[in-house]
Amino acid sequence: MDKKITNTTHRRFLKPALVAAVAVSIGFGAYSMNYSAEQGQSQTVNLAGLTVSSVVSGEFKNALSVRGQVVPKTTIFLDTVSGGRVEARLIEQGTYVEKGQPLVQLSNTNLQLDVMSREAQVTEQLNFLRNTQMTMTTNALNLKRDLLDIELNISHLERKLTQTESLLTKGLVSQEEVDEIRENLQYNRDIHTLTIERQAQENSIRKVQLAQLEDSAKMLQSNLEFARKNLESLQVTAPVSGYLSELDVQVGESKQAGARLGQIDIPDEYKLSVSLDEFYLSQVTLGMTMEINHGGQTLQAKVTKIDSRVSNAQFQIEAELPAGTQDIKRGQGLDAQLMFSDEQTQATLLPRGAFFSASGGHWVFVLSNDGTQAERKAIRLGKKNQHFYEVLSGLAPGDKVITSHYGNFDKADVLNLSN
Template sequence: MKRIVIIVVVIVVALGAIAYVLTNNKKKNQEKTDFVAQGNGAIAVNVATITKTVPELDFSANGTFAPNQELNFLSENAGRVKAIYVQEGARVSKGQVLAKIDAEIINTDRETAEATYQNALKDEARYKSSYETGGVTQQQLDQAKLATQNAKLRLQASQRRLSDANIKSPINGIVNKKYIEVGAFVTAQGTQLFELVDVSKLKLQVNVNESQVANLRVGDKVAIQSSVFPKDKFTGKVSFIAAKADGALNFPIEIEVANNINNSLKAGMYGTAVFDFPTQTASILIPRTSFVGSVSSNQVFVYDKTSNTAKTRSVVSGRILGDKVEILSGLNEGETVITSGQINLVDGTPVSIVK
């Protein structure tokens, strides 16, 4: 019996809640109907009064620092590592020897190539002497010259391999990773030896939207801030602006940043680029939603106070600044532009302003 009473109570409460929601919705709909009736069938719209405003172009963007140069250094010769002259974290200069490959086999190849080249020179000299006396043909002499040239090229290649046994840094930078040890065997197919990075200059990589990228140019100077070093001041300049937006409709840009004397900034740290533009001249800005369809239509509705109607107006739009659009001509200060409800409007439609 008690269970039945509980079920009945629950049902009554549920029916009461449904009745309350329906009554509340009916009341709201009635209020909307009364509003339209008071406006004699006029379309309810939102409006904005047109004034001249100074556009705010300054903005900041967050990103991460990347090294100016980053190189995964690979082996070019096969052999056993004979010596390593640097450790991780060491600062190196371009041309500095980092490690050495055992050059015994490479040196043997060079000596063989040297002997072959010297023998080819002697053969060419003999053929040349015989040709002058009619002992050999021009074709035989040409073949001797070709053999000399090929031997010379092989000698040059072996000398280059011998020189490459001393593994030299191709850039100025820091040894970030060392992948080899003394005694390890490396192949000519490209065994990874070192990871070198140059952080004397860094690239701050950030994304900006379409309204922001329109005001940027390669070479623009930018102030850079780092939360890790809030007291240090860094400067950079825009070195790259993407010609195409990414999937999120943002444009990747890169800012070249000079590190301080201690190379405090590290690749992978977060940074903030502060874009500071000169003060702009005041201009007419209207909400982006004021346009009929889209900004490219260059048409808006202006509220006529004397007749309480919407009037179509053609305008010339300029820069898109966030949710505002610059108007170059077609509107004047003090006029009222309709910002919503345009889908129900035609020229001369009666309107009521939503307060």
Template sequence: MSAHQPLPLHALSGAGMDRVLPASRWPRWRRAAWLLLPAVAILAWALAPEGLRVPAETLQLAAVQQGPFRDDLALRAQLRPQHQLMIDATEGGRVEAVLVKDGQALRAGQALVQLSNPQREQEVLARTAEVAQQLANLSTLRAAQAGAQAQWRRELAQRRHELALAGEEAERLQALAAQGFVSPLAERTARRQAELQRQLLLQAEQDSQAELQVRAQTVSEMERAVQGLSAGLTLVRQAAERLTVRAPADGQLSGFSLQPGSVIRPGERLGRIDDLRSWLLSAEVDEFYDARIQPGLGAQLLQGGKTWPLVLRERQATVQQGRFKVEFAFVGDAPEGLRPGQSFEIGVRLGAPAAALWLPTGAYLADGGGASVYVLDPDGRHARRRPVQLGRRGSAQVEVLGGLRAGEQVLVGPTAAYEGHAVLRLSGVPAVAASQPLH
């Protein structure tokens, strides 16, 4: 074909490229089934059983009841002595002997442990020697003072004697001079001699007083110094005596675990003495009851078939991790045979019994700022979550203010596994109702 010859018409239209396809292998009814599949799925979802499937035998039910609501609170309290004396080491040293055992009954002043401290022993010896030396010096000063007093007494006696002789001589010469037997000069010389002896006696008396006063002051200062050294020696001896640790009061020894050969430091805790004549019961309370728990509140303990009255003695002001601590004391006598660390169940009366709608404690779960419960449907196959209004909480009851009716069945026990599910689908027979009227 020439390059200038025109192409055929079917070549330009592309009709030569068409071909006949075979018939479809899928029947029309199958294509229709694919189109109906979404609708079938929606219908199946609508007809499927509602809610989370839960075995009914794992659940417990309780009936909402109308009856007396007991406003009581049950607490687990731990027993401890009301008065405890801590035993701390006032001196450090090595444990030479342990004289008592943990849990032993003690008397005031009874020896507990014997310590040894070579430094204290050396201090006692050094202070004793120093006091003895100063006592010897004091004795020497006192002897010198006594000797000086004797010497001055002899000196003054001699001066008085010489003054008396000089006075007699002056009087004798004065009489002779008046008769003309001696010259006036001899008489004046005798008077001057008597005056000199008088002045010497006066000076000797002043000097003796001054010297004896100085000696007395020296002796007094030495006595005070010796008293100070003696007081220091007493303190050192007392410190050495404290190497024998003694019980400060009667009671039972607790927390004592020293062993011979161990070394303790000053201020180290050795144990404590429990006074078993008075007791306290310590417990923790949920912050929900913060406004209702105040000192003076009454409680009771059941022990040995007898009820023992208690009173709230003190409560902790701060709330830690959602709880606060309280302490109860016995009103009157306490049961016999109590031991520190024992745990007891005590009941606290928060208010008088009154008629109310209630359900057992633990049958609700938190839901934001309120509460909700799972309520069993009349058909017994579903439990639906329903918001409720709750009031007071007792040890076994929770007051229902709204959202439930008497006779309705609610789930009791942990429900945290069902969080986020509004409906529970029960498979099997539900458990027997757990709550019964309280008496």
């Protein structure tokens, strides 16, 4: 069955309230917005909440304001050679160190055992080399002695042959005895020739073997020296003089071979590292001028490095600071201007403002001569720097322009300015 709906207090007052709200909105719109066939859409705006800037004529400096961080120009990294356990931290971070000064003491049992083993191998090989050299020398001496014996025999046989040949003519010896002495002499002469050839061959072979053995000994000695240097590297020393800006070691921890221990910064040599939006990647070139503000003075620097790798929509550039710059610390922030052009041209200039976010620089509100109205006007902007836009068309020096945010009146064509 049908049920009668009773109007509550809330329902009785809801409809009149909605009607009143609509009426207020219409009234406010009628007050703040009116239409004219001649002027188009207009809106009344309080002048006190606006920023009005004058268009001027002057020299336009094509530069980008940036902020960079001071970093060392030259940094020497400290890495472990063989790794090991940290036994002692001999100096603290931030200290100025001299070249060769001990910084960290490591220990490595395996490396120490390896060096001992290599020393034993080298000693064994050197002993073998000495024995081989001694054997070769003894063989050479024995061969020389054999030659002396053979030469002595030949001398005796030659003398004996001469004597027997004279006795043969007298019939005191037989022909057989003479022939036997002559054959024995010829045999010794042949043996002498062969022995000389053998001596020459053995000398040649001995030279090659000795050279090979000496090379092997030098290589073993070099390997031993290398192992000893690795052992010496367990005491990490400063390779150069400078500031120990980082030292990441704790007593008792283990460091792998090649692990980064810290770094040393060369003093009085710095550069400025700046992050730029990727929009400027194609505009920045090596050698561009950068004017750096420091201590109330302007330092001139040149862009020396462009890292074109983009990360988080930014890339890095570097500029070397002039040598001898005072009161500069690592990590310090400095303001600078990146000069896209060293030339300063005469131009019509419009002060920068929040209006750009609404109009995109395509139009602005220009005040009338009496300052009671502002009319929407199309313009064309060129380059920009820290303070100004370069006006290419649409404005003239002396024009008054609203440069604050256009807020809720960005759709209007004419603004009626009220105090």
